[in-house]
Every structure is written in C-alpha cells, then in structure tokens.
Amino acid sequence: MSEINRAVKGTNDILPSDSHNWQFVEGKMLEIAKLYGFNEIRVPVFEHTEVFLRSVGDTTDVVQKEMYTFDDKGGRSITLRPELTAGVIRSAIENGLVNAALPVKVCYIGGCYRYEKPQAGRLREFHQFGVECIGSAEPSADAEVIALAGQVLADIGVKKISLEINSIGCPECRKAYHAALKEYFASNKDKLCGTCLDRLERNPMRILDCKSPVCSGIAAGAPVVLDYLCDDCKAHFESVKEYLKAMGISYTVNPHIVRGLDYYTRTVFEFVSGDIGAQSTVCGGGRYDGLIAQMGGPQVPSLGFGMGIERLMLVLKSQNAELPKAQKPDLYIAPLDRSARLKAAELCAKLRAEGYKTETDLCARGLKAQMKFADKIGAKFSLVLGEDEITLKKAKIKNMLDGEITEINLDKIEEDFGEIIREQIFKNIAEVI
RNA sequence: GUGGAUGUAGCUUAGUUGGUUAAAGCGCCGGUUUGUGGCACCGGAGACCGUGGGUUCAAGUCCCAUCUUCCACCCCA
Numbered sequence: 001m002s003e004i005n006r007a008v009k010g011t012n013d014i015l016p017s018d019s020h021n022w023q024f025v026e027g028k029m030l031e032i033a034k035l036y037g038f039n040e041i042r043v044p045v046f047e048h049t050e051v052f053l054r055s056v057g058d059t060t061d062v063v064q065k066e067m068y069t070f071d072d073k074g075g076r077s078i079t080l081r082p083e084l085t086a087g088v089i090r091s092a093i094e095n096g097l098v099n100a101a102l103p104v105k106v107c108y109i110g111g112c113y114r115y116e117k118p119q120a121g122r123l124r125e126f127h128q129f130g131v132e133c134i135g136s137a138e139p140s141a142d143a144e145v146i147a148l149a150g151q152v153l154a155d156i157g158v159k160k161i162s163l164e165i166n167s168i169g170c171p172e173c174r175k176a177y178h179a180a181l182k183e184y185f186a187s188n189k190d191k192l193c194g195t196c197l198d199r200l201e202r203n204p205m206r207i208l209d210c211k212s213p214v215c216s217g218i219a220a221g222a223p224v225v226l227d228y229l230c231d232d233c234k235a236h237f238e239s240v241k242e243y244l245k246a247m248g249i250s251y252t253v254n255p256h257i258v259r260g261l262d263y264y265t266r267t268v269f270e271f272v273s274g275d276i277g278a279q280s281t282v283c284g285g286g287r288y289d290g291l292i293a294q295m296g297g298p299q300v301p302s303l304g305f306g307m308g309i310e311r312l313m314l315v316l317k318s319q320n321a322e323l324p325k326a327q328k329p330d331l332y333i334a335p336l337d338r339s340a341r342l343k344a345a346e347l348c349a350k351l352r353a354e355g356y357k358t359e360t361d362l363c364a365r366g367l368k369a370q371m372k373f374a375d376k377i378g379a380k381f382s383l384v385l386g387e388d389e390i391t392l393k394k395a396k397i398k399n400m401l402d403g404e405i406t407e408i409n410l411d412k413i414e415e416d417f418g419e420i421i422r423e424q425i426f427k428n429i430a431e432v433i
Numbered sequence: 434g435u436g437g438a439u440g441u442a443g444c445u446u447a448g449u450u451g452g453u454u455a456a457a458g459c460g461c462c463g464g465u466u467u468g469u470g471g472c473a474c475c476g477g478a479g480a481c482c483g484u485g486g487g488u489u490c491a492a493g494u495c496c497c498a499u500c501u502u503c504c505a506c507c508c509c510a
Binding site: 270279284311336374398400 | 434435462463464467468469470471483500501502503504505506507508509510
C-alpha cells in the first residue's frame, strides 16, 4: 500500500459503524460534566511550544521526546498539544477566567498528539475527555472531581475499574521525601536496573513504579511519601478521603502512584482497568496548585483529570458493555422508475421535515435489489412506489419485521406514517410489559 | 528509543519439499419469466500475495532490508 492509501502510523479512523459509540460516550461525558457544573471549553490543537515546556515540564519524557514540534512560516515554534491542561490554563489566564467568580469549572474533549511507539491503547493521535476545577484549594474540590470521573465511567457502562489515590505533597514536604528516598535507594545502588540508576539522580520517585521485579522488590521497602507529608498536606489528604467516603466512593491508597507530569502537587489519582493490557490507566489526574502561577498567572490552586477515550473504548469492548445501538431508518421508499424516483424524493423531503428517518434509492436499482438493501440497512418499514400508487395516491407500507401491511394516503403521508410509527411504539411497550 | 511476533481479495483464512491463468467462506454486485427483503440455487466483480532488493531457469513460498500492526519495556490517557 502506498502512502496515499494508508493512515499515518499510530493514527486511527473512527468508522461509521463505530462512530455512534463515540457519540454516545462523548455525549455522556458532556452531560455528566454539566451535571456537576463543568462547561465545555474549546482550545486550539496547537500552542506555542513554550506553553508545554512551562507546564508539563521540560525534564519530562513527554516534552523531551514525544512532542510534535515545528516552526511555522512566521518562524514561531509550534507544538501539537500532547495533553489539554496546559492549553486550557493558558486560555484561562489569557481570558481572565482566573479573575472571575471562583471556582471556574470547565471540561473538554479533543485530540492529543504524542510521538510514541504505538501499541494497543497508545496511539500518536488519541482523544481525551477531561475537566479542570480552577480556584479551589479545598479537599471538597478534589473529591468532586474524582466523583465526576467515577460517575462518567459508571454511567457509560464500565463495570470493573479501580480508583487509586495518593498524595505527593507540596514542594516543601517533597524535598524531605526525596532526600529520604535517595538515601534508601543509594544503599541498594548495586541491585537497581539501569534506568532506575538514572532515575535516582533525576527523579527518585519514579523508581517506585518500576516494573522490574528486583526494583519493585526494593521499592516495597522504601520510605512512603505519606509519612513525609507536612501537617497541611497530611490534613488535606485525610480530608479528601473523608469526602470520598461520605460520597460512597471506594478507593485504595497506593503510595506508589507517581504522575509523570511535573505540575502535580498533593492529591494524585488514577482509574485503572485490569482488562486492557499494559496501558491500563484509563483516567489520571490530580491537583496542580502551583501551575497557574508558574505560567504567569496569579497564585490560584486548581486540579483536574484527563481520560483516554480510546482506552475507555477498549475497556467497554473487553467487558462486553451494552452500548446503545445505531439508529435505523424508519422508512425505505422503493421507487420503480424514473418518475417514481422523483416522487420518492418529494415524499422523503416531507417525512424528513417531520423528523422521520427516511431513505430512498440513489443507485437506480431494481425492486428486488432495493428490498435487499432496505433489509440490510435495517429499515423498519418499506414502501413500494410505482405508477399505480402515484395515480391512485395510495401506497402500502410494509413492516419489515412481521410483514404486516398498512395502506396509507400519499397526500398525507406524514400523518399516516406517523400513526403507524406510534402504533409500533405502543406495541413495543405492550411487549415489554 | 529497546526487545519479540505479524502481514495472502473489504473481513477470516488455505496455499503441500519454490514449478503452468493464487483458492475458499463471509461480505459486495447481478440473476432464478419482467411490482416486494430475510432462505436456497446460479453467475459476476474484487489480490501487482505489505513494499523494495537479492538467490534461482522458476518465489506467495528461500535470504536481506524497509514499512505496518500487535505484545512487553520506557512513558502515559
């Protein structure tokens, strides 16, 4: 296959046979966000590169090796967003949202871009739903954001997923913790793997989630962040847990979850699924009290999360979750000749204006082929349109499920067909009861 | 970026120790006396065998490279 027939590595098409699932999922996300008071914000797909260097952090892998960065024709360094928080915060500062009535609660859905080696649940273009709650330092905000994520997952139909939370403290208490960690791991220096030796200098907290059995064995005995939190951070974390309990949200504290973006402080959390392989984090987020100030705004505490929609889809698929079926046409009109096709177009227009999903022949096919087609697209009813029907202004509507035939008046097709549809609905309700 | 697997019609696959026009099922299109689908039967379209080199009289089958997808690592949603 040549390049013009092939999608770029790590990108995916969402086909018509699947897009209604995406529409359902995204619809639910926006709906529940709204329920919690988070309204949608839309920001550009690309930003000045500096936006991500400042926020995500220039020592992170995301910035160092995964960004799609290029110079535009005006000589600006531009980067396709690797995540959405940075752009949203930039916009909040630029548009004065941080000076509005706080907290400002926003949500978003959009594509993100990271140059990584693709595998299941990890694409170069992927989609995230997320929220940001700007302007509250209170534990109640942490709990509300976590609750929102949990409800989205549950309402979409995820059956099994676990919430893990942790606190990584403020910059002050992290200093003490880093020192303790370095001391601990330095005494086991000879046993650590190569990458962990490197981490020991740059970011010792990352050793905690190394998958190598040797390192994780050593990490099991390492000092725990929670023991090094300052009084304020400790109280904050305790309070978050109290709120979660009050809201009936179950969680486990996992002192080993460490988020890879530099801006996180205090609460961090993940929703993890055991059903989709190694890329198991479906949703990740936390508090970032220093980020807005760091990006040139006022000192305003905030938090949020990002949810990977592709990963969520994988979870739903592997759990055989029941998603709503695609909408089928109400009526297929099968014209027999040229003039009937013209009449069919007229009838379609009338019915569609009334909101009935109506289709007709666009391929000039014979009757039999049209009936097959009507069956394949799942039309609920069909109508054959020939000379007789047009001159008599009467036609037969056939129920494609049971073959039942009802005669209607073509001049008032909207009314007559509406009646048939209503009867059908009553019949369905009666069956359910 | 590292390591391992994969690649034949839209989909799922067959293709024997390299040998004449690369098979099948599903799907798609059409037909079975010309105005009614789902079943059955018949027919048709559709594949430069991922791509590029090489070995050979001869390669889908062997060798090399490259790309894609998948799995694990790194990292993250």
